[in-house]
Amino acid sequence: MRALCVTVDLDRDVNIMVPGSVAAGSIDRGNGTDPRFSSSEKGLLLLVDLFDEIAVKATFFAEAATLRRIDAGMLSGYEVGVHGADHEDITAIEGADNKRAILERAVDTVKDAVGKAPECFRAPYMKTDEETLDILPELGIRIDSSRYVGMSRSLMPERLSNGVWEIPVPESRDAGGKKISAFLWPMHESKRRPEDYLEMASAMDEGAFVLATHTWHIVESRERGLMSPGEIESNIFNVRKVLEGIMDMGMTALTLTDVRKAAETQSR
Numbered sequence: 001m002r003a004l005c006v007t008v009d010l011d012r013d014v015n016i017m018v019p020g021s022v023a024a025g026s027i028d029r030g031n032g033t034d035p036r037f038s039s040s041e042k043g044l045l046l047l048v049d050l051f052d053e054i055a056v057k058a059t060f061f062a063e064a065a066t067l068r069r070i071d072a073g074m075l076s077g078y079e080v081g082v083h084g085a086d087h088e089d090i091t092a093i094e095g096a097d098n099k100r101a102i103l104e105r106a107v108d109t110v111k112d113a114v115g116k117a118p119e120c121f122r123a124p125y126m127k128t129d130e131e132t133l134d135i136l137p138e139l140g141i142r143i144d145s146s147r148y149v150g151m152s153r154s155l156m157p158e159r160l161s162n163g164v165w166e167i168p169v170p171e172s173r174d175a176g177g178k179k180i181s182a183f184l185w186p187m188h189e190s191k192r193r194p195e196d197y198l199e200m201a202s203a204m205d206e207g208a209f210v211l212a213t214h215t216w217h218i219v220e221s222r223e224r225g226l227m228s229p230g231e232i233e234s235n236i237f238n239v240r241k242v243l244e245g246i247m248d249m250g251m252t253a254l255t256l257t258d259v260r261k262a263a264e265t266q267s268r
């Protein structure tokens, strides 16, 4: 198996932790930190258009509150997993029961919105712990993608002791020794080039190369604010360059569930 897993966090615009609040906010651009969702929805539309055009089967990790505010019909045909209810730092929630209540709500929202029970989970901020991992099977979740793993020739999914498959996001060092992960956000912030991700992906011989991004990051920069039409166009152009470049290396774009099934067959 040589898979490209395109994963997209569908969450509130430029999310930030808000002190004293379990729910996340959006970055303060002069009107406070109340969550906004418009960039997230716009970015989703652009990404779905791109994925349709170049035939990429992607996996979205949808935060429940965002999912309720956008047209979930756009996700039709894609795999949709869970990304919290209000983009909580799940590690800051005390007690397994409280964690379970939040995640249950998130699972139910995905199920209602897309008509299918979610099987994948990515923790908001990529922050997770053992207690959370142990709850996942009870909720019908079979795949976790909340961790980073060092880049290597073989990136095969790993089956954890509780039966959940870990399909992590790879991280590595570039030629200059600088840390790089397969999260595309530095490229959206003009700090990385598509070639950096192509070089990273080319180091994998077998397994699943998990790329990740956020929908809002296609149209809004954390540092510079809303992007101009020209910036958005070049941002999408760069995402296309990364995806097409990796598929040109012979990797097949698969959902996380596709990869889990392939790994299960191989392990039998």
Ligand SMILES: [Zn+2]
Binding pocket: 009, 011, 015, 083, 087, 123, 124, 125
């Ligand atoms: Zn997120």
